[in-house]
Structures are given as structure tokens and as C-alpha cells.
Amino acid sequence: MASLSISPPSNPTATTRDEVYVAAMPLRATKGPPQLLLKAAFALNVRPLQHFMLIIKPSSSVSSHPISQGVVFDFQPQDPEDIFVALAALSGRAIPGTILTRKISKLPNKRCWYIGLSNSDNAVEAAYKFNSSWSTDLRIGHHDCRHYTNGLAEVLIGEKNVLERLRTEYTS
Structure with a gap:
């Protein structure tokens, strides 16, 4: 997947809607061999071993959020570097998760893709509202960062399964 391959609007100041992006990064793991293995898998673009998150870049007209570039929303284990948490997660058990903002x-200048303009007048507030109803019991493959990113993207831009679209566009 190339970085920022889907371009934002050509004249971003012409809109008052917030830009929405998806970014990927390596999963976190215990230092040493597990961490090296995950970084190698990320470099090889092994999709199940990537952590996905959503970024909102508020329009310049939104003055209630004085930030320079964006707000990141992601869902991950409470302690992603604990080997016992990793083993429990890989065995399919639910583990405590947390939503980070x-x-x-x-x-990011790598593995970050523009996915659209928010349907909401204030995407950051819409994301916080989504977070208030998101269950924080994390289960790999059933209720994890991919599901969170897809769900939040659907609320913000109205598109279901945006990660599948990105995967399809960048593997063909």
C-alpha cells in the first residue's frame, strides 16, 4: 500500500467538512524477538499483523479544536506489550481494550490514506459519540482495531468496510 495514494480534495479550504484518513502501523509487542517479528511482518505488508487507526483532520473553519494537523482515534489492548495479553488475544479470548485519542x-507520511470527507459538521465530536458506545472487550478477528476503524469510518463518511476497499485498491 502506498502512502496517501488517495488524494484529499484539491482545494481543502473550499470545504467546511473534516478530512478523514486511515493509517496503519506495526502492532506493538514485547521487546526482543516478538517485536522484531511484528516489525518484519509489517514491512512485508502482512495485513493481519497491522494496527489500523482513523485520523480526522478538522477543517480550518472548526475553531473548537485548535490542533495543528489531526486527531487520531484507535482501539488496542490496554497493555499491548504484555506477553500474557498477547497469548490470550491470539488464543481468541477477549482481553481488556482501550480507545485512545x-x-x-x-x-503520517507512510501508510496513511485519505478516505473521504466527514458527513458530520464536526467529525471529532461524532467520533467521541461513537466511542461512548464502543465495547472495549477486544477479540482479535472479531472486535479489534479493524472493526473499530471500519465502524468509525462508516459513521463519519458513510462507507461500510473501508479497509476492504483500501486492501482491494492497493493489491491490484
């Missing part, structure tokens, strides 16, 4: 000063 943080401001970023710039969009």
Missing part, C-alpha cells in the same frame, strides 16, 4: 502535529 491523541492529537498529532502532522499526518
Whole structure:
């Protein structure tokens, strides 16, 4: 998958809607061989071993969120570097998850894709509302970062299964 291969609007100041992006990064693991293995899998683009998150870049007209570039929303295990949590997650058991929200000063320059403009007047508030109803019991393959990213993207831009679209576009 190339970075920012889907372009944002050509004149972003012409809209008052927020831009929405999906980004991928390596899964976190215990330091040492497990962490090296996950980084190698990410470099080889092994999709099940990637962590997905959604980024909202508020339009310049939104003054209630004075940030320079964007807000990241993601869902991950409460302790992603604990080997026992990893073993439980890989065995299919539910583990405690957490929704993280943080401001970023710039969009990632790799593995970050523009997916559309928000349907909401304030995508950040819509994302917080989505988060308030998201169950934080994480189960790999059933209720994880991919499901969270797809669900939040559907709320914000109205498209179901955006990660499948990205996978299809970048593997063909």
C-alpha cells in the first residue's frame, strides 16, 4: 500500500467538512524477538499483523479544536506489550481494550490514506459519540482495531468496510 495514494480534495479550504484518513502501523509487542517479528511482518505488508487507526483532520473553519494537523482515534489492548495479553488475544479470548485519542502535529507520511470527507459538521465530536458506545472487550478477528476503524469510518463518511476497499485498491 502506498502512502496517501488517495488524494484529499484539491482545494481543502473550499470545504467546511473534516478530512478523514486511515493509517496503519506495526502492532506493538514485547521487546526482543516478538517485536522484531511484528516489525518484519509489517514491512512485508502482512495485513493481519497491522494496527489500523482513523485520523480526522478538522477543517480550518472548526475553531473548537485548535490542533495543528489531526486527531487520531484507535482501539488496542490496554497493555499491548504484555506477553500474557498477547497469548490470550491470539488464543481468541477477549482481553481488556482501550480507545485512545491523541492529537498529532502532522499526518503520517507512510501508510496513511485519505478516505473521504466527514458527513458530520464536526467529525471529532461524532467520533467521541461513537466511542461512548464502543465495547472495549477486544477479540482479535472479531472486535479489534479493524472493526473499530471500519465502524468509525462508516459513521463519519458513510462507507461500510473501508479497509476492504483500501486492501482491494492497493493489491491490484
